[in-house]
Each structure stands twice: as structure tokens, then as C-alpha cells.
Amino acid sequence: MQDIFALPIEELQDLFVAAGLKKFRAKQVFQWLYQKSVFDFTAMHNLSKADIAVLQEKFTVLPHSLEILREQNSSDGMTSKLLLGLPDGNSVETVLMHHDYGYSVCVSSQVGCDMHCAFCASGLKGAVRNLTAAEIVAQVYLFNERLREQGAMVSRVVVMGSGEPMLNFDSVLQALDFLHREDTCNMSYRNMTISTCGIIPGIKRLEEQGNPINLAISLHAVKNELRTALMPVNKGYPFVDVLTAAESYSKASGRQITYEYILLKGKNDSPQDAELLSNYLRYKQASVNLIPANPVPEQGFERPSKAAVERFLRILQKNRINATVRKEMGKDIDAACGQLRAKFAKEQEQK
Template sequence: MKNIFGLTKEALADALKEYDIPRFRADQIVRWMYQRGAASFDAMDNLSKALRTQLAAHFSIERPKVVSRLHSADGATIKLLYEFTDGQTAETVLMCHPYGNSVCVSTQAGCRMGCAFCASTLHGLQRNLTAGEIAAQVIGMADFLRQEGARVDTIVVMGSGEPLENYDNVIAALRLLHEEYTIGLGYRGVTLSTSGIVPGIERLAKEGIPISLSISLHAPTEELRSKIMPVNCIYPLSDVLRAARAYAERTKRRVTYEYILIRDLNDSAREAEQLAKLLRGQLASVNLIPINPVAERNLFRPDKAAIHRFQKTLEDRRIAVTLRREMGTDIQAACGQLRNRLMEAGL
């Protein structure tokens, strides 16, 4: 039986053709699945009973189920743990800002990047998520927001996993979410974050969709970045910066460099000065992120004075910089934390 959740309208029409079902039915079915939350053909009451029976005999609608749900005390953040049909799990976070609702999406079950500050990689990579599994995280949040009279405004492909190691499924999911028969998400409302997979950055620059690129940098030197992020041994900082500059030049989109501040590791004035020198003259900005503590990593956030000193050093050197607003710390909103907690509990 073929799972049709995740298919485009055109792909569904082709699948229906084998059973002599008219192509126009595909438009009805995708709108039920992607806009009205249908999890079975029985819910599609504008289709005849005979057609619903025929569809159910050959196709399924497999949406992940929510196995854990956490709400922050301030009501601005919701974290879901989705379970897929094979038992693998991934996290999705909804962040409600005054300017709109943003969904943070996972692209892999687990991660193999081995970044020192991240909980996602503690249990390694289990598998890539399919395009349908990636899109389902956003559509599930859209279903929830619709009940509140709201919608998904932006997404950040910044959850568990390295999206550029699952390139084809990630791009297919973004293209599906862009369609008017799903949630009609504008590409300019998408930010994709990578640890620095250079061939993927180069490929993305040629894709022809105006999404924003975010680079997980976290260190201003090759030596320190290799210590924090093993991927730097494969794709060195110098190559990552070259690819990012080329992306900005080709797309005319500002690249954001994510920089997690870790006490006594990368948070000194010296590192701030090195970072400013590295990025001077680029179409770029820095997003400073005080680390969301991960107990298994024994890494801690700097105090407020150190954070503001780092920020001011960049500002004084005319580097565009923002300090990320903390959201969801009380519900373990950092990548992988909820999934790891359940895995270690044997759930």
C-alpha cells in the first residue's frame, strides 16, 4: 500500500491514473491532506463512498504521531516529539513571536555531525527523514495554528540533523510547502542552517529558490572550530566562508553566521575580534546564541557581562550582530534534548 502523504498534486495524479481515477481528484485529496488535516479517506466527504473505498484499498495517509508535547511557561514555545511509522523520532518546535509564528524543523532522526554543544548527535544518525516526514512537521503545526486563527509564517530548517546531507528530501519538502494547495509558504520565509557542507551550499546557490542561508560557525579559527565541530576537518572554515560568500553574491541574500557562546571556550574578546576580522566586508550578519545548557556535554553559558562584551566588540567593528532571544529553555527546546531524554528512559 502506497503512502501518499508527501506527494505533490502532480505525483498523486500519476499514482491515481493506474486505477483509472481522474486527475482532478488529486486536487481534492491533497487539499484534504494538507489543508484540512485528513488522516484517512473516510474524512473526505466530497468524494463518493465507492471512491473512498477504492482509495483506501490501494493508498494510505501516514502522518507521524505526537508522542510528547511540551509548552513553555510563557506560552510562546511548543515542542513536539513526532514518531514515524518505523518508530524513529524527531523534534519540531513552534515559536510564537510578535511578528509571526515560526516552526523549527528536523531533517534527520539523530545526527552524525558530532558538534560538541549539541544533543542531537549523542545517539548518532539513525536515518534521513523523507520529504513527507519533513513537511508533516510543518503541516502538523499549521493544523494546530489554524484552530487558533493563525498560520505558519516562517520556518527554520535548524532542528535535528544536517539538512544538506539530506538535500533532495529537504528541497522536495520546501517545494511542497510552497504550493498553494499546502500552506503556500514563501521561500523568503525559509532559513536553512548548515554546519558547513560545502558541496551542498554550492548546490543550493544554483537551486533558484531565494531561501536564507545560515552557517553554524561557532569559532573564528580553524583549530578551535575543529575542536568544537568535527566537520571542520572535512570542510575547513576557509572553504565554508568562500562558499558562503559565493552564495551571497549569487542570491543577493545576506548570510547569517550562527555563533553559540560557550563559557571559557569561544566567548573572549579575542575571539570576538578574530570573528570581526574574518567577516569584515561580507554580506553577512552574526547571530549570537548563549548555549542552551546540555548536561551530557558539560558546557555552560557565559555570564551576561561576557555576552554583552562579545556583542559590543563586534558592533564596534561594524559587524551586524543580533543576540538571540531565549525561547523554550524550560522545555528543553535545544535540538535533540527531548528526543534524548525519551531514548534514555527507554521510551
């Protein structure tokens, strides 16, 4: 059986005709899938029983095949996190966040991660494989299905879950292009963000694409030895070169770069660190998103005090750096990337 999720309408038409279905059925199914977020052929009411039987025999729809292994909802009702079981037995996390401007989904781009950032749970066991474009799109549409009764749908997507998006560039861009289509989510590229640890070839490819997708850089330190210790990728792509590539992207796309900076107690949260960060970002089209660390027990990092976070922020603002402290969402539901998947895997090993 062939999975038809996230295929272009033209390819869907060819498959349906080859299966003995009328060509116009492809448009009907396409509308059910991407405008109504209905993934069960039997619920597509304008299809004949005979055609439904053919569809069930020959095709599958990925969101309908995913298993929800775990679900966690924050106490304030603003964040939902799912651990999704994929058909091949692997699992990934995806998160829905409710903001005052609508709904955003943080999607994963890989099963696991090979970046091995010291403070992150995603890479505890490395990367297993890249996700397909359909598997990335499905993370958005699972939540669209849930929001359907409210007459709502996801309006923003952030590729900031498990995995390094620039190491799965083609599938990530294919997924975002699909979500951008007028006959699917009709999502603006300006409502999409790709977060990278600083894979410079990927940043350059994104610039060549020419779409105004937002770029976020996981920076986390501006002392070379410290950043290498926290983020081994700094050996291959030193952060000063990453800043240069990001600034080039900003000028080409017209989009401000967001620099993610996780604050780790006693590691990178001193006034000196704040001044140094200001020096590197001064006069750049950039903003800083300060992230007080979510504790990851396996890694032994602590969260700075509220006073230390506010002091760091004040120094950046004094130096005219646009900076904010990330609004915490889902702290009570294993909010850190990879945390839920790691916990689930540990439980399975202990059985």
C-alpha cells in the same frame, strides 16, 4: 498501502485513476490535505462513502500516521516541541514558535546527526537515516492542523533541527519546493532558512538551484583548533573555505548570510574571540546570531554570564558587524536540538 503525503498532484491523479477513482478526486483530496490540513479521509466531506472506503483500503497519509511520543509547551505559550514517532519506529523533534510576525517551524532533516558537534545533543548516537521529503513536510503540516481552528498557518520554516540538511540535500530541497507551491503553503523561499555546519558541496548546490533561500552557517569559533574540537566537520571543510563559499552564495542569491555563534563559557566568549570574529566577517553581507548555550548535561558546557554575552555583542557592534542575541524561546522545554529525543531514548533504555 501507499502513503500519498507530499506527492505532486499529477502523481496523485495517476494513483487514484489506477485505484479506480475519478481523476478529479485527486484535486479534492489535495485541497483537503494542503489547504485545509485535514488528513483523515472520513473528514473529507465532499467525498462519497464508496471513495472513502477505497482511499482507506489503499492509501495512508503520513501526518495521520505519526505518533506524538512527547509534547512540551513553554510556560509563555510561545513555543511547542513535539517528539514524533515515525512509522518505522524512529523519532524526530520539531518545534513551533509563535513570533509577532506569525508562526515558524524548526524541522529536522535526519534521524539523529553525524556531525558530532561537542555542544549538541542531536548527534549523541550518530545519524540513523535521512528523512524523506514527506517526513520533513509533515512536521510543518502537523502544526498547520493545530493552527487551523485559529485560521492561521505556518509562514516560515527553518531547517535547523536535528541532522545536517546538506547531507540530505535532495529531500530537503524537494520539501521546500513543495511548501513553496501556490496550492500548498504558498511559502516564499525568502521565508525559508537552511542551516548547515559548513558542508561546502551543499552550499554550492544551493547556489546552483538559484532560489533565494536564506543560508545560516553554524560557525561557533574562528580559531581553527577550537572549531575542530567543537565541530569535527572543520577538518574536512575548514571555516575559512566555508566563509568563501557562503560569501559566493550571498552574492548569487542576494541574501544576507546568518552566522550562528553559540557562546560557551570559557571556550569562545572572550573579547579576543569577538575581535577575531569581527575581522573575519568585516565587509561581508553577514549578520551574527549569538546563542548563549543551552546546557547539555552530557557534554559539560556552561552558559556564559549575561555580562559576558553583552560584552561580546558590544565588540561586534563596535566593529560594525550586524549582530543580535537570539531571543530565547522554549528554554524551559528542552530547547536544545536533540535534547528531548535523547531524554526519551534514555528513559526507554532504563525500562
